[in-house]
Amino acid sequence: MHCKARGLAAALLVCASLATDATAQDFFDRIRINGYTSFEFEKRLSEKGNGDPNGSFDADGFDLVLNIHASERVRAALDMALEHGVATEDGRGNVAMEYGFVEYTVSDLFKFRVGKMFTPFGVFNEIHTAKPAFLSVKEAASLNKNDRIIKGGFRFYPRWGAGIALHGDGVIGKKNFNYDVLLANGEQENTNPFEEDDNGAKSVTARVRFEPSEQLRIGYSVYYDSFSDPAVGRLVSNGLEAEWTLGKLRLLSELAFGVLSPRDTPHTRQVAWYLQPSFHFKNGLTPYLRLDLLNLSTSRSHDVGTIFIAGLNYELTKQCNVKLENNFFHGGTATSLAEFPGRGYHELKAAFVLGF
Amino acid sequence: MALVRGIPALVAVLAFSGAGFGADKAPYTVVVNTESKLSKISDDDLLRIYLGKKTLWEETGTRIQPALLEEEQQVAQAFLEGAVKKSVSQYRAYWKRLLFSGGGSAPRTFRTSAQVIDFVTRQPGAIGVVESSAADAARVKVLDVTN
Numbered sequence A: 001m002h003c004k005a006r007g008l009a010a011a012l013l014v015c016a017s018l019a020t021d022a023t024a025q026d027f028f029d030r031i032r033i034n035g036y037t038s039f040e041f042e043k044r045l046s047e048k049g050n051g052d053p054n055g056s057f058d059a060d061g062f063d064l065v066l067n068i069h070a071s072e073r074v075r076a077a078l079d080m081a082l083e084h085g086v087a088t089e090d091g092r093g094n095v096a097m098e099y100g101f102v103e104y105t106v107s108d109l110f111k112f113r114v115g116k117m118f119t120p121f122g123v124f125n126e127i128h129t130a131k132p133a134f135l136s137v138k139e140a141a142s143l144n145k146n147d148r149i150i151k152g153g154f155r156f157y158p159r160w161g162a163g164i165a166l167h168g169d170g171v172i173g174k175k176n177f178n179y180d181v182l183l184a185n186g187e188q189e190n191t192n193p194f195e196e197d198d199n200g201a202k203s204v205t206a207r208v209r210f211e212p213s214e215q216l217r218i219g220y221s222v223y224y225d226s227f228s229d230p231a232v233g234r235l236v237s238n239g240l241e242a243e244w245t246l247g248k249l250r251l252l253s254e255l256a257f258g259v260l261s262p263r264d265t266p267h268t269r270q271v272a273w274y275l276q277p278s279f280h281f282k283n284g285l286t287p288y289l290r291l292d293l294l295n296l297s298t299s300r301s302h303d304v305g306t307i308f309i310a311g312l313n314y315e316l317t318k319q320c321n322v323k324l325e326n327n328f329f330h331g332g333t334a335t336s337l338a339e340f341p342g343r344g345y346h347e348l349k350a351a352f353v354l355g356f
Numbered sequence B: 001m002a003l004v005r006g007i008p009a010l011v012a013v014l015a016f017s018g019a020g021f022g023a024d025k026a027p028y029t030v031v032v033n034t035e036s037k038l039s040k041i042s043d044d045d046l047l048r049i050y051l052g053k054k055t056l057w058e059e060t061g062t063r064i065q066p067a068l069l070e071e072e073q074q075v076a077q078a079f080l081e082g083a084v085k086k087s088v089s090q091y092r093a094y095w096k097r098l099l100f101s102g103g104g105s106a107p108r109t110f111r112t113s114a115q116v117i118d119f120v121t122r123q124p125g126a127i128g129v130v131e132s133s134a135a136d137a138a139r140v141k142v143l144d145v146t147n
Helices: A002-030 B002-020 B043-050 B074-084 B088-100 B113-122
Strands: A031-044 A056-069 A074-087 A092-107 A110-118 A160-172 A175-184 A203-210 A216-226 A234-246 A249-261 A268-279 A285-295 A304-315 A320-331 A344-355 B028-033 B040-042 B065-069 B108-110 B126-131 B140-146
Touching: A002 A031, A002 B113, A031 B088, A056 B088, A092 A160, A160 A203, A160 B043, B028 B074, B028 B113, B040 B043, B043 B065, B043 B074, B043 B140, B065 B074, B065 B113, B074 B088, B074 B126, B108 B113, B113 B126, B113 B140
Parallel strands: B040 B140, B065 B108, B065 B126
Antiparallel strands: A031 A056, A031 A344, A056 A074, A074 A092, A092 A110, A110 A160, A160 A175, A175 A203, A203 A216, A216 A234, A234 A249, A249 A268, A268 A285, A285 A304, A304 A320, A320 A344, B028 B126, B028 B140
């Protein structure tokens, strides 16, 4: 009797462990954990300028990226960012939900998303601070963070939006295309835009990308927002993007033009673009150049700012990259850089990045 | 004279054996779960699956879960360059951009073909790329890849 009980207990234990194994395997098949981190160094090389004069180390960020497949058609996606050695007790750094949304797949052509998302405009905004996903130390500033070049411009679009989105991938005549549409609260400063909208109308972002060949991808983005604040008025931005890969040579370029139309004052037409050629050597070394340009207003003179970047990206392992580049900032006589000798300055930037 | 006459025949035999023994045969095989109703897959669909553009088996409404061998392995490299039309570094860069911008996770990678087959056996929506010599028809279904 004692023997039978022991046998039964052992059998139950084996069954339980098998069930746990199967459940655990299914659980881990449904969840993917990824992330990235970057450590940076910046030092201004010129005697005067906006950059860092002392040379600073920056524990730039650590992001955890989760993809959870709650069912066959439902995916939850989350990017939690811990930036600049965050320590809330001392009011240092930043914790942020970069995105957190739920996606329901009707088909590959119709995927609905709800939550907080990156605004799907152009190339760099959705890549955001994911340094393993691009060559340079920082994302292209002209379209994304243009105040890094010269002060006084406006953002072509807010970086995030809380709302409803539609994403799809399809094929036309054997050529791939994809699209995104986002209806969101839009930009605002008085309320949390991810909780409450203080505008009478919602913002709309749309983007379509098309691949005419395996080497070329082109895209068009548009952002529209109408603000309740008459001093801001209406913002309409259009963007074009192209990426051309020819063997080891890659060209990436974007152009954006935005019109900000306050109700009682004349509108401002702002233009920005960048061009980035790069060449990937077999040993993992990729030299790159990038020219970023921002024209604050097409109706004013001498208000153009540029950054010219010459850099090297080295792939240490398939997860780790080292980057080193010189940034040369330069501006017209009517820009915030006019006060510096030669109307510009040089800054060295370096980064060690890991993506997993 | 007989020797000269025999040369074209010898050339023909050699050419035939070259084709027969897989001069153009891919070193990899595409497999799916035995519950799958598929018997073949187009090379376009295969490419779209491994680039995250096709994520649902429309016939069954099952999520596609692609898997392959780790990129360092020659079979994986042959598959990426042949079927996905990207070098390993291009494929890796492509998925880093998609993953970190919220577009979904990259195909799972495994060290051995046996591990890929285990995964495909476990998940009804899975599709895997394994060494041709390792495709176990008793556990998974082998797909023909069509143009």
